[in-house]
Amino acid sequence: MDHDANVTPWVMVARDGGLTVRWVRLDPEDGTLDLASYAAALNARTRLVCVGHAANSLGTVNPVQRMAEMAHAAGAQIFVDAVQSAPHLLLDVQALGVDYLVCSAYKFFGPHVGVLYGRYDLLEKLPAYAVRPPARTPQKNGRRAPSLLRPSRVPPLRCTISPRWAREPRSMLS
Numbered sequence: 001m002d003h004d005a006n007v008t009p010w011v012m013v014a015r016d017g018g019l020t021v022r023w024v025r026l027d028p029e030d031g032t033l034d035l036a037s038y039a040a041a042l043n044a045r046t047r048l049v050c051v052g053h054a055a056n057s058l059g060t061v062n063p064v065q066r067m068a069e070m071a072h073a074a075g076a077q078i079f080v081d082a083v084q085s086a087p088h089l090l091l092d093v094q095a096l097g098v099d100y101l102v103c104s105a106y107k108f109f110g111p112h113v114g115v116l117y118g119r120y121d122l123l124e125k126l127p128a129y130a131v132r133p134p135a136r137t138p139q140k141n142g143r144r145a146p147s148l149l150r151p152s153r154v155p156p157l158r159c160t161i162s163p164r165w166a167r168e169p170r171s172m173l174s
């Protein structure tokens with residue numbers, strides 16, 4: 001159900017940090033997440049729940065609001081991959097109650113940039129793990145190679161949602 005982009009990086013972080021990854025079962029009958037298995041995977045040592053919002057393979061939309069409540073009750077944070085849901089659903093991160101949510105703007109005809117929402121109080125304390133701008137600009141054939149990590153290279157992104165889309169989300173699709 002999950003895209004590899006929301007699996008392998010966490011597995012690698014866990015490997016680096018000696019952390020345990022617990023997996024949640026999928027109900028093969030209807031392609032939904034097994035919430036009993038999710039509840040069983042959560043405990044006081046759970047730090048982060050990582051889940052996809054919508055699965056492009058099955059069309060499943062996971063109950064992330066409920067999952068966020070359960071994660072928080074266990075003292076964990078929740079990270080949601082909304083790459084497949086952002087183009088189709090109106091996302092209200094506060095109503096969903098998630099701590100982090102990511103999507104890719106190119107999936108809704110934006111530029112090729114990733115979008116990260118994070119609760120400000122958490123982001124403020126979060127150290128960068130692997131993605132940092134290079135200390136020195138790499139050289140190519142004696143010339144400076146463009147750095148994709150320089151924010152100045154990303155065109156400003158202005159997201160406009162028309163009032164009609166807000167009222168009738170399905171009209172976006174017609």
Ligand SMILES: Cc1ncc(COP(=O)(O)O)c(C=O)c1O
Pocket residue numbers: 002003005006052054056081082083084103104114
């Ligand atoms: C659910 C989901 N997560 C993550 C990704 C990866 O996004 P990106 O192509 O921006 O790395 C995709 C790509 O299709 C996806 O469908």
